[in-house]
Amino acid sequence: MPDVILSNLPFLLDCLKVTVELALVSAAGGTMLGLVVALVRYLRVPILAAVFRVYIEFVRGTPLLVVLFISYFAIPALLGYRATAFGAACLGFILFIGAYIAEDIRAGLASVPEGTINAALASGLRRGQVLRLIVLPQGLRRVIPVLTGQYVRLFKFTSVASVIGVREMTGGAMLITAREFAPITILIAIGATYLVICTAISLGGRLLYKSLAVHS
């Protein structure tokens, strides 16, 4: 391994930890938000469904960087609180990825055939039970590949948090390039780290999907 990486390894690993924390918090929060939004839209809850639709259209038409600026500068200015960079990044990522996950989950729920739902209702299940026992398990299983793609995207996107001052892997790498003169080595090293982790997430998603597959 090149010297410049070895001598900065503890620092880079600390930064990697921040990247992973950022990704985990945002993935968990974004999935929960996405699930709630998807359910509200799927069940066509009055007013709330319309509000969430505006949220989805807004976020999906806006670049991630602008969403981060909004969560770091604009929302705190509007509500009058001081945001930390890490907290604002988490909020921004959750709001951002949540909108995409919501649409994916909604599509998954909508893909459960009408006939299956009618059969469940005819067999005496109540509406809530049909949702919990039939629609959610079938619909969610179908969206695992798409959600895996969103998590990979999210992991890459955590690099943008460096722009608002979070010292994650990309931000840390930039600090090192400012101190030592080996930008290509450092960029390739962290690029490879992203590559390995993203590939691992994809593989994990594929394994999970296969293990939950229904054999007919």
Place this chain on the structure above:
Amino acid sequence: MSYHFDWLPIWEHRDILISGFALTVAVSTAALVLAVILGTLLGTLATAQSRLLRLGAGTVVECTRNVPLLIHMYFWYIGLAFLRLPPFLCAVFGLAIYSAAYVGEIVRGGIDAVARGQSQAGLASGLTRGQTLRLVIYPQALRIVAPSLTGLFSQLIKDSSLASVITVPELSFAASAIDSDTFRTFEVYITISVLYIVVVTVTSNMVLLLPGAHRSQALLRVADA
């Protein structure tokens, strides 16, 4: 909530917004053209008969799209700083190569979706391999991939905002400049969000302009992008 809305400073700085908007369109268009050329090449190689070529194209695609766009941009701007490329070109190269991997995947899928018999018929009727691709496969594949491709274009426009990080004064950069000048934080970022949403919506609906596009599959909302 004690925030007082004041949109006037935004209007007064409209010239910065307009030039930023123009630069966003310029970066995106240049990157788009380059990404489509590179991506078509990659996607075609990924369907080649030679196993080595297929494997090579697949590896390039995976290694390119699993690395964050920001790293791609830093690679050209900081990694290759000794080349002294203008930031605009660094942004275009970074964005184009990153997006080319996605275009490549879409093109590969499109070519695979065109029935095998089509290329066999083309070859049997005396066309060369190049002619078969150009006259038989590509036109049919284009129609299949058009919706995914327009979705990708919208993504590319949004991604171009990262050019601001390497000092290209496009729309997001303009917003930061106006914000630090006027402190109308909320108003500025909402304004540029709306501008992005407008461009992205227009781009998503461009699939309508393609011959043979159906109205039912078109009129895409932003959410479909």
